Amino acid sequence: DAGVTQSPTHLIKTRGQQVTLRCSPKSGHDTVSWYQQALGQGPQFIFQYYEEEERQRGNFPDRFSGHQFPNYSSELNVNALLLGDSALYLCASSLGWTSYNSPLHFGNGTRLTVT
């Protein structure tokens, strides 16, 4: 049973560019959340997708956008990259977006470096 898979594992971009990160949820899960983890910090919630709609959003600017596909996979897009966007981006999946009994399953993340 495949867990949460993310691609690519590492990415280097230049300031001002745009980037797309991808996530496939664990089999049977229908909800995807994205988190940003800066070096030495805890993850911060970016947003969550369920039924192809953004359901909740954290305190991130509009440069961060996402999408969920009918097969439940998801993309995170970041426009006009800043040096401060360098971080580990984690995808997490679960069953249902309001179920308190469905724990999050995290992928290993995509390490984004902006130069």
Next chain:
Amino acid sequence: GNSVTQMEGPVTLSEEAFLTINCTYTATGYPSLFWYVQYPGEGLQLLLKATKADDKGSNKGFEATYRKETTSFHLEKGSVQVSDSAVYFCALSDAKGAQKLVFGQGTRLTINP
């Protein structure tokens, strides 16, 4: 807003020592509380959780009790092993849904043989 504060690391212990990692929180309502662990090169894994006051979560010898009166959720283990070396994160859920988590800054734990 909601927030989580963990004891600062890094923490270094010898094998078989007793472990406590402190975690306190600020939240409106009645959040669920979690401990996640991140091993080197891996994603976060749920270690244990508690969903209401006085609940005790436990897993792999680790325990934490949801203390509403002190707004705390300290992680404990009676005898640590080298394999417990990892970064530990305390987190709480937004009352609107368990999937929106607020994390502490993490505590790096190293266990020496």
